[in-house]
Amino acid sequence: MTETPLLRPIGRRLFLGLSALGAGSLLFGHAVTGGDGEPGLLADLIGQNGFRIYTVAPIPTFDPATWRLALDGLVGRPLSLSYADLLAQPSVEQRGTFHCVTGWSVPNLVWQGVPLRALLDTVSPKPDAKAVVLYSSDGAYTDSLTLDQALTPDVLLAYNMNGQPLPLNQGLPVRLIVPEMYGYKSVKWVNRIELAPSAIDGYWEVRGYDRDAYLDKSGSRAPA
Template identity: 55%
Template sequence: MSKRKPGFGKQLAELHRWNGWIVSLLAVTGLLLPWDEVRGWLDGHFRQPVKQLHIILGVLSGVLLLLYFPLMKRHLKQIRQRPKQKGNLSFVIALLIGWLLSGIVLWQLRSFPPSWANGALLVHDLFTYVGVPYIVYHSITRTRWMKKPERRTVRTTEEETESRLATSPAVAAHYEPTPLINRRQFLKWSLGATLAIAVAPSFFRWLNQATGGAISDVPGGMKEVSDSSNRMLPNPTPLPDSVNVVGGGAKGYFRVYTVTPLPSFDSATWRFTINGLVDRPVTWTWEQFLALARDVQVSDFHCVTGWSVYKNTWEGIPLSALLKQAGVKANAKNVKFYSGDGEYTDTLTLEQANMDDVMVAVLHDGKPIHRDYGGPARLIVPQMYAYKSVKWLNGIELIDKEHIGYWEARGYDTDAWVKT
């Protein structure tokens, strides 16, 4: 005997159940990836598996949408007299499609121009801020406990109530006014208010950054440099082009991602070294480093997670000038960079390191680079994704072999060129 095909209602129920689980897991994995409090632990061990799981779940979510579309016409016909259900369905489908399309761009970001990825990340973020609280609210309010019937006072018109009270003293003796809201409504409103209060601060902070400070008049870009964890004095004296910010100022905002504890710096102990396969190993103090000739350039900054900051005015020492001063030996093939956090390293080939726009920057838009953004000195490689632009740079070594950098060891490509 052939098995009977599941009924329409059962098919919808199965799709709804699977979609609920997949969206829940997508929310968990998606929120873990950028969460500062777990980034160090996650990036050191499980970031790539979590990222791959997130991608797989996103693909499965797309498959469920494809399975639903043949049933959609009949489903809409079934709920045509239920405006709330139709509204919920439309909203959830828009969420899923928005997440799916923007997620595909972020997944295949190396195949798209940076502006596509930047836009996709903003859409993905916005849908997450709106969609996750909505889905949590919808899921909880649809539980049996929330839908459980309860004893309610029957509502009557004001005239009917007065008539009953006047004609029946017994009714009047036991009459209790109908409450303005019932228990279920109270719980739903309380849950909605709680979710809104929980999400609002981070949402408005994100919105303010995404709009370049349009809400609170605080511009994007970087924080000021002076604080107790970054005692680097004197501050660099900017060149005229930095003072005038020839690029017009950074367009966008930097997202602070760190996988190690933020290091602290003091100009009394800070040192910058170049060694390895060089003719003249050298070590500079902070004041000596600031005395080196600097250039100013305008370039874009692209993170491999999708966001970009455009038209940055950087001031610093061209890397080619530093290598020339140290004298590169003939057998040197790669340039290895060391971060002041003691963990992060990366490499460029000699040819890449000598590109005109690669520099060790000490100023951004005419101001010292804050510690949170890689200061007091950081590498800038504009034509590659930012994991090549080593933060807190304080050491360079010339080597004759390949080196697997921090992110490359965790699955990132050694070839980090940005698509133009």
């Protein structure tokens, strides 16, 4: 039997079978899983509430007594809000899915917060203000939107998620939510909003990410 061994391409079939599995999951995995990411157990190991916690600097602390949110730059009337001031603003609730560029999503989230548009109206942007720059209290993270993007009605300064205050590692007390864009635009721990003459490259954009973070690459692109 071993004198003239009959060779069969079993190893090759293994390689091709695994490759077919890999290619299939790249092309159709979305349809099979519904695009909701990993099942619960794995998601709990690697994240929290379906989120994965990404930080670029130590997580900032939050003291409701001293925390302020500043709106300044090219504005007629600069504004500084305490946490109580922020909670006292008229708020909206909206349901949405959070999409990260690294491939995970969290569906069916209920955000409560203040539309960015409402605050921008309050501070009267000057005519040469064309962009909004958001700063995080971690001291490192920034990102920007064009003024037109920032005025989109569903862009929210969210302080509650699913009826609860944001967890500390998800932006307590307030984070931006831009439903039409990938999550890296949704700055956590926002403590300053500056009206500027043009959009800037934010933390990840300086490091190679696209300044255009729209989920849908073909449509829904707001005028720049």
